[in-house]
Amino acid sequence: xxxxxxxxxxxxxxxxxxxxxxxxxxxxxxxxxxxxxxxxxxxxxxxxxxxxxxxxxxxxxxxxxxxxxxxxxxxxxxxxxxxxxxxxxxxxxxxxxxxxxxxxxxxxxxxxxxxxxxxxxxxxxxxxxxxxxxxxxxxxxxxxxxxxxxxxxxxxxxxxxxxxxxxxxxxxxxxxxxxxxxxxxxxxxxxxxxxxxxxxxxxxxxxxxxxxxxxxxxxxxxxxxxxxxxxxxxxxxxxxxxxxxxxxxxxxxxxxxxxxxxxxx
Numbered sequence: 001x002x003x004x005x006x007x008x009x010x011x012x013x014x015x016x017x018x019x020x021x022x023x024x025x026x027x028x029x030x031x032x033x034x035x036x037x038x039x040x041x042x043x044x045x046x047x048x049x050x051x052x053x054x055x056x057x058x059x060x061x062x063x064x065x066x067x068x069x070x071x072x073x074x075x076x077x078x079x080x081x082x083x084x085x086x087x088x089x090x091x092x093x094x095x096x097x098x099x100x101x102x103x104x105x106x107x108x109x110x111x112x113x114x115x116x117x118x119x120x121x122x123x124x125x126x127x128x129x130x131x132x133x134x135x136x137x138x139x140x141x142x143x144x145x146x147x148x149x150x151x152x153x154x155x156x157x158x159x160x161x162x163x164x165x166x167x168x169x170x171x172x173x174x175x176x177x178x179x180x181x182x183x184x185x186x187x188x189x190x191x192x193x194x195x196x197x198x199x200x201x202x203x204x205x206x207x208x209x210x211x212x213x214x215x216x217x218x219x220x221x222x223x224x225x226x227x228x229x230x231x232x233x234x235x236x237x238x239x240x241x242x243x244x245x246x247x248x249x250x251x252x253x254x255x256x257x258x259x260x261x262x263x264x265x
Contacts, residue, residue, distance in 0.1 A: 161186020174210035177202035
């Protein structure tokens with residue numbers, strides 16, 4: 001169902017969202033002033049800044065418990081899916097979406113995948129540190145998480161999770177603003193729901209798009225695959241050095257959306 005946001009938005013709410021907020025810690029949550037929700041989709045509600053979109057499409061995605069293709073990405077429980085309309089970035093690899101997955105049913109459908117990811121995410125939220133080369137992410141994707149940066153634990157109304165900037169790749173493509181995105185992966189405090197958010201984001205240091213015909217300066221078709229891991233490491237380091245306000249939309253603006261999320265039982 002497609003819906004449009006209310007036209008009247010309190011100026012004080014916008015001021016609150018534009019202010020910078022410190023990251024939460026895994027041991028003590030920071031209390032942030034939260035604007036009133038202007039989006040409701042099944043059990044999900046949150047405040048969407050008008051700068052991020054003018055409407056949304058809400059749906060209940062039916063369960064898909066089996067697939068002729070042996071890939072986890074095609075198996076999932078019935079869940080709430082919301083797509084933001086008129087998002088400021090277009091032609092991106094992933095759409096601006098929020099998905100609310102029931103953990104128990106998802107674990108029943110993918111017992112070799114979900115319990116481990118839930119455990120990994122719980123450990124990350126608790127410790128605030130991560131030692132492997134990949135952060136927990138849903139939905140399962142038939143690609144590799146190329147890198148992650150700007151990762152931090154933040155809370156929403158009734159849960160916690162980790163936000164980060166990342167990219168998924170299956171054939172060593174150059175990293176660009178078409179492929180990177182902001183994501184939040186979190187759990188409600190009772191462990192019943194996994195909140196998965198993907199929001200396109202861009203950085204002024206990256207090209208709008210790139211492929212094997214437009215390799216970064218200094219690389220040849222012969223050296224590209226051999227040096228790809230070094231290239232990814234360099235991009236990660238440069239992105240880490242960028243301030244949250246240098247991205248578009250800004251990281252702080254997207255964090256504000258996450259903090260306003262409520263998942264009703």
